[in-house]
Amino acid sequence: MTQWLRSIALWLLAPVAVAAASADVQPAGAPDTMAERVKACIVCHTTADKAGRDAYYPRIAGKPEGYLFNQLRNFRDGRRHYRPMKLLLENLPDAYLREMARHFSALELAFPPPEPLAIPPEEADLARTLILRGDPARDIPACTACHGADLMGTAPFIPGLLGLPRVYLLAQFGNWRNGGLMRGQAHDCMSEIAGRLAPRETDALAAWLAARPGTTARPADAAAALPAELARRCGSIVLQSAGPQ
Amino acid sequence: MKAIVLAAALAALLGIGLLRPPPGSGPDDAAAPVADAAAQRRHGAYLARAGNCMGCHTAHGGEPYAGGHVLETSIGTFITPNITPDPDTGIGEWSAEDFWQALHHGQGRDGRPLYPAFPYPDYTRVTRPDADALFAYLQSLAPVAQRNPPGRIRFPFNFRPLLHVWRALYFEPGTYVPDASRDEEWNRGAYLVQGLGHCNACHTTRNPLGISQGDVLGGGRLMESNWYAPSLTSLQEGGMSDWAIEDIARLLTTGMAPRAAATGPMAAVVSQSLQHLRPEDARAMAVYLRSLPETAPYSRGPAPGLTGDVDRLLRQGEDIYEAHCRECHGAAGQGMLNAYPALAGNRGVTLASPTNAIRSVLFGGYGPVTERQPRPYGMPPFAQHLRDEEIARVLSYIRNAWGNRGSLVTAAQVDRSRKGIH
Numbered sequence: 001m002t003q004w005l006r007s008i009a010l011w012l013l014a015p016v017a018v019a020a021a022s023a024d025v026q027p028a029g030a031p032d033t034m035a036e037r038v039k040a041c042i043v044c045h046t047t048a049d050k051a052g053r054d055a056y057y058p059r060i061a062g063k064p065e066g067y068l069f070n071q072l073r074n075f076r077d078g079r080r081h082y083r084p085m086k087l088l089l090e091n092l093p094d095a096y097l098r099e100m101a102r103h104f105s106a107l108e109l110a111f112p113p114p115e116p117l118a119i120p121p122e123e124a125d126l127a128r129t130l131i132l133r134g135d136p137a138r139d140i141p142a143c144t145a146c147h148g149a150d151l152m153g154t155a156p157f158i159p160g161l162l163g164l165p166r167v168y169l170l171a172q173f174g175n176w177r178n179g180g181l182m183r184g185q186a187h188d189c190m191s192e193i194a195g196r197l198a199p200r201e202t203d204a205l206a207a208w209l210a211a212r213p214g215t216t217a218r219p220a221d222a223a224a225a226l227p228a229e230l231a232r233r234c235g236s237i238v239l240q241s242a243g244p245q
Numbered sequence: 246m247k248a249i250v251l252a253a254a255l256a257a258l259l260g261i262g263l264l265r266p267p268p269g270s271g272p273d274d275a276a277a278p279v280a281d282a283a284a285q286r287r288h289g290a291y292l293a294r295a296g297n298c299m300g301c302h303t304a305h306g307g308e309p310y311a312g313g314h315v316l317e318t319s320i321g322t323f324i325t326p327n328i329t330p331d332p333d334t335g336i337g338e339w340s341a342e343d344f345w346q347a348l349h350h351g352q353g354r355d356g357r358p359l360y361p362a363f364p365y366p367d368y369t370r371v372t373r374p375d376a377d378a379l380f381a382y383l384q385s386l387a388p389v390a391q392r393n394p395p396g397r398i399r400f401p402f403n404f405r406p407l408l409h410v411w412r413a414l415y416f417e418p419g420t421y422v423p424d425a426s427r428d429e430e431w432n433r434g435a436y437l438v439q440g441l442g443h444c445n446a447c448h449t450t451r452n453p454l455g456i457s458q459g460d461v462l463g464g465g466r467l468m469e470s471n472w473y474a475p476s477l478t479s480l481q482e483g484g485m486s487d488w489a490i491e492d493i494a495r496l497l498t499t500g501m502a503p504r505a506a507a508t509g510p511m512a513a514v515v516s517q518s519l520q521h522l523r524p525e526d527a528r529a530m531a532v533y534l535r536s537l538p539e540t541a542p543y544s545r546g547p548a549p550g551l552t553g554d555v556d557r558l559l560r561q562g563e564d565i566y567e568a569h570c571r572e573c574h575g576a577a578g579q580g581m582l583n584a585y586p587a588l589a590g591n592r593g594v595t596l597a598s599p600t601n602a603i604r605s606v607l608f609g610g611y612g613p614v615t616e617r618q619p620r621p622y623g624m625p626p627f628a629q630h631l632r633d634e635e636i637a638r639v640l641s642y643i644r645n646a647w648g649n650r651g652s653l654v655t656a657a658q659v660d661r662s663r664k665g666i667h
Contacts, residue, residue, distance in 0.1 A: 025577035030584030030622060039573070040609050040623030043630060077306035084626050087608040091513050096620055 034103040040088060059163040061107040062216060066156030068101035108216050111163045117211035119204055127208035130201060138196050152215060163214035169206035189234035276341045276377050289382025292375055296441035297518035301325050311389040316362055317469035319453045321398035323362045331388035344380040345373065350418050358408040361455065370421040370440035415456060434533025437526060447474040460540045471662050472509045473600040478540045482596055485535050493531035498522060500613035505593055506586035507613055508605055516613035548650040562642025565635055578647040584622040589647035599640060599654045603662040606636050633659040
């Protein structure tokens with residue numbers, strides 16, 4: 001009888017033993033959250049120390065949802081060129097990209113300390129003038145005209161300019177000027193503007209912007225108030241199917 | 246001299262090509278009348294998914310089936326054609342007969358042979374009624390006027406008559422012939438795998454001319470890419486003869502199974518095509534794949550002997566694993582259910598060729614998007630954060646931890662992957 005019970009017990013325990021023998025640790029489920037799903041993004045777009053190799057990656061937390069969604073689609077479809085982003089987003093549908101954009105847009109993260117302002121006062125004055133007043137003689141609008149009085153962006157499509165590394169800002173100016181950032185789209189307002197800025201001016205702007213502390217204030221929701229002139233010039237930022245879904 | 250020999254050889258081969266009887270006039274070569282045109286179109290829509298026509302005939306962010314997708318191959322670049330029924334830029338002027346000539350015989354509407362970048366060596370297995378249904382479905386799409394640029398095929402392959410040679414040597418038209426010794430389910434699976442599924446288009450070894458050189462479904466590197474399609478007939482790779490049918494079907498339709506995950510191009514195939522299979526078709530494919538006889542197993546590559554040096558290297562790899570991988574893939578490489586694949590016992594990470602594993606660590610990526618999993622989890626790209634030696638060490642560790650055994654990965658291999666990507 002005992003023998004019999006023991007053999008029954010062995011039978012019942014056998015699968016457990018086999019599982020243990022194959023060094024099985026049963027996998028748990030992953031949290032069903034967007035934060036878990038965008039872990040692939042925050043390896044680069046982190047708020048942690050951005051020194052060294054990570055200096056290039058821009059802050060995306062708190063940027064307008066429409067802007068982030070447009071950029072995700074532009075990367076995926078090859079309109080904005082950056083290979084790692086293209087490979088990461090390959091085959092992801094618009095609906096999912098929009099959720100990712102919404103997630104990061106709603107994310108409130110403290111800003112990293114601004115970079116020290118390492119340019120002479122006259123260069124800083126030059127940057128400040130361009131940012132607040134532009135240069136009407138050369139048809140360069142003030143940065144604040146579109147990117148918001150606090151430079152934190154304008155919902156839904158225009159990005160904030162603060163809290164970004166200087167090297168990233170410089171690279172964007174270079175890309176806009178060389179047409180590498182957005183290819184094949186008409187009315188690239190930033191290409192036009194970057195083309196009119198001298199290298200000395202873009203250097204000053206990047207240094208000045210990177211040295212300004214950001215604010216976690218929400219971007220002004222001024223889409224409707226954006227001047228018609230902007231809509232005409234910046235066709236590329238208002239993509240066809242970018243409206244609410 | 247060499248050129249003369251080559252020319253003579255080509256002329257001789259051309260002769261072979263030209264001597265072959267012209268295609269056509271087989272028993273399958275007549276369109277069968279259909280009673281219910283709407284049902285035929287629905288059937289065609291299903292088959293188009295099973296064959297993933299859209300995957301190749303759609304550009305990134307482009308109109309479905311309007312072509313323009315860029316296919317890089319060893320003989321040049323192909324741009325896929327528009328197969329919507331637009332009369333000028335698509336196949337609006339085609340007849341069911343023209344379509345059959347293309348799918349079954351690999352011939353264009355003008356009678357010229359097609360390049361096998363269009364996988365007609367597989368599609369030729371498709372029956373005439375299925376081909377007609379596919380055609381009826383494609384003709385029912387909204388026409389898209391989109392003229393795609395021509396491909397850029399390198400000399401001498403752009404000399405189209407050479408295709409006659411290739412066809413004479415390597416192409417045999419013929420619909421699938423059921424194996425009477427097997428049941429209906431197995432035959433259905435074989436029909437889908439060998440035909441519309443065109444699994445062998447990737448899962449075999451090709452020489453630089455694109456000619457299949459290896460065993461059918463024996464695994465091979467994808468042309469002009471850093472992906473390796475594992476052998477489906479080797480238990481050291483993607484062979485499934487020791488899997489449960491349900492797990493195989495699950496891998497096909499969701500991209501996830503207990504010890505495997507579809508990544509890269511296979512994730513795209515799951516998302517674009519296989520997830521839409523009827524359960525009975527997915528099961529039939531699983532039954533067939535499970536039954537594939539094991540071919541001469543490829544070596545996993547020599548696993549390292551545990552010398553002091555190797556041990557030190559694997560420990561360094563373990564440190565990197567703890568810092569960057571453990572949070573998702575687990576302390577025992579067990580992964581997380583339906584999110585992060587297990588690495589312990591995952592043959593995808595111990596393949597003799599570490600290509601896929603390197604590529605996944607370098608560039609990351611998301612799992613397949615399916616109806617059941619519309620928001621898959623993702624693997625971060627580490628190309629910007631880990632040096633070649635670090636990636637080599639962590640992969641060497643993963644390939645030799647928790648019962649895994651695989652060859653060590655070298656920094657040079659990682660470097661080649663970094664540079665070789667397209």
